Amino acid sequence: MNKPRIDMANYLTPLRVALVGLGKIGFQNDFRQSIEPTLTHYSTLASFSNVSIIAGVDNNALFRQNFTAGTGIGTYKNIAELKDEIDMAVISASTDNHLDLVKEVIGNLKPEIIVCEKPMGLNSKEAIEIVNLAKSNSIILYVPYLRRYMPHIKMLSQKIKSRQHGKIIEVSVEYGQGLLTNGSHFVNLVDYLVGGLSAEISVISRVDPLNPSWTMTSADNAIVKFQGSSAQTRSGEIRIRCETGEYILLHGGIVTYFGSIDPMSGWLEQPCDLRITDWRLGMQNFYSYLLLNHAKDLNDISEDLESAIRTQKIITKALR
Secondary structure (H helix, E strand, O other): OOOOOEOOOOOOEEEEEEOOOHHHHHHHHHHHHHHHHHOOOHHHOOOOOOOOEEEEEEEHHHHHHHHHHHOOOOOOOOOHOOOOOOOOOOOOOOOHHHHHHHHHHHHOOOOOOOOEOOOOOOOOOHHHHHHHHHOOOOOOOOOOOOHHHHHHHHHHHHHOOOOOOOOOOEEEEOOHHHHHHHHHHHHHHHHHOOOOEEEEEHHHHHEOOOOOOEEEOOOOEEEEEEEEEOOOOOOOOOEEEEEOOEEEHHHHHHHHEEEEEOOOOOOOEEEEEOOHHHHHHHHHHHHHHHHHHHOOOOOHHHHHHEEEEEEEHHHHOOOO
């Protein structure tokens, strides 16, 4: 697991990190298969020269064994067992444990930064409690909705904001694999691209209780329709129809197209210059942003966190 490290030491102070949760996205995907580029919190953080991962925490004995075997780093069953000082805690355990783990991390470790996997909690009440705990303890909180940090998504956001194809008329979204986990990526990505979603949702269908459908509006009153699917796949699509063009994002933004409306074909597709493997760098994009900006531009951080809170409120209402 020795990989080239990104040299950021010239302008960043060292960070000592504890990984809390060593499951798939925390570490196990590294242990089970060799996928390049990186996909997990561990392999991404290990690629930065100024980051030292000092411990892993998980109550699963096999996960701890795999982590130490693959990295040589010690592990603990409980957060209270970890006595070393840390700068950042990454919580990548199951969603139902996030709130309790945040409380334990703050009570025992008091880091400067907490990264809490999405969604923050099982509902908006838990999410707001996590945000308030971080704020009252002067901790910077990040929620890694990775797609919003990817270069081609940032480029699309600028095109939409500049109204290159006019104002947004309608947005349609199809998603599957559960709103709380996979679907929340789609909600957050749409929130980012359209400049914010409204707080209210309507016309709710819960034919599939895990993948409900509903209608809402964007901040500038464009209609936004979410359609849940029971298909056993992570694929889905987002279509943002504007006055003179359209933006199409497949697989939750992994592949994107945009173009002007053509009278013959309906629209003229123009693929982004994007290798299909580039989506795997979403975690790298996120941590690059965090490490470079966490002490510099708190306004950006605030906007991302507010979007994560809106996302949690929307999925809570849709699942209610």
